[in-house]
Amino acid sequence: MRNNKYLYLITITYFALGFVNIHFALLGLICMAIPFYLLQKNKKKTWCQGYCPRASLYTTVGKHKKNSRKTPVYFTKGNMKKIVLAYFFVSLTVILMSTLGVAIGRIPPMDYLRFLLVFKLPVDLPQIIEITNLAPWVTHLAYRFYSMMMTTSILGLLLALIYKPRTWCTICPVGTLSDEYLKSRKKVSNRPVIHKNVEAE
Numbered sequence: 001m002r003n004n005k006y007l008y009l010i011t012i013t014y015f016a017l018g019f020v021n022i023h024f025a026l027l028g029l030i031c032m033a034i035p036f037y038l039l040q041k042n043k044k045k046t047w048c049q050g051y052c053p054r055a056s057l058y059t060t061v062g063k064h065k066k067n068s069r070k071t072p073v074y075f076t077k078g079n080m081k082k083i084v085l086a087y088f089f090v091s092l093t094v095i096l097m098s099t100l101g102v103a104i105g106r107i108p109p110m111d112y113l114r115f116l117l118v119f120k121l122p123v124d125l126p127q128i129i130e131i132t133n134l135a136p137w138v139t140h141l142a143y144r145f146y147s148m149m150m151t152t153s154i155l156g157l158l159l160a161l162i163y164k165p166r167t168w169c170t171i172c173p174v175g176t177l178s179d180e181y182l183k184s185r186k187k188v189s190n191r192p193v194i195h196k197n198v199e200a201e
Contacts, residue, residue, distance in 0.1 A: 062165025
């Protein structure tokens with residue numbers, strides 16, 4: 001299954017909607033849920049192989065290069081997968097805990113973008129439509145999630161420009177978790193069945 005070449009428009013639309021109103025960033029939660037739903041349903045990496053909008057974006061950007069370096073071995077067989085996966089879980093933990101902190105009034109909401117969790121961008125994200133009647137924690141969650149999506153997308157684009165177009169896909173947390181799920185299923189299916197002999201009393 002090949003990734004649809006126009007799916008990258010979904011990624012561009014997602015980030016463009018952030019300029020309309022940051023709360024559109026919460027649509028990214030759907031993109032996080034669908035891959036695992038399809039994985040559970042089809043028992044294969046359906047999302048990664050044919051429906052990932054960011055994979056389409058990286059392919060579209062990277063294919064115009066004349067020369068590209070090979071994907072480093074430590075990306076495909078080294079610890080880079082674990083490092084990126086760890087960053088992913090740290091990001092989700094920070095997002096969850098900080099959102100809870102805002103919800104209970106312990107910390108102020110974040111109304112700006114961050115790169116790699118800690119680096120505040122020096123520019124504000126324009127908001128064409130202002131929505132002010134939402135709970136502060138919702139806005140905080142939207143900025144946090146948009147920041148995470150922005151960070152990983154920028155990293156993926158940089159890798160696409162330096163190496164093969166879909167180099168990010170080799171270390172993508174969704175792909176890594178999907179691989180681990182499929183490996184665990186294979187181990188279970190290959191496990192020999194032990195039949196216990198029940199002797200009649």
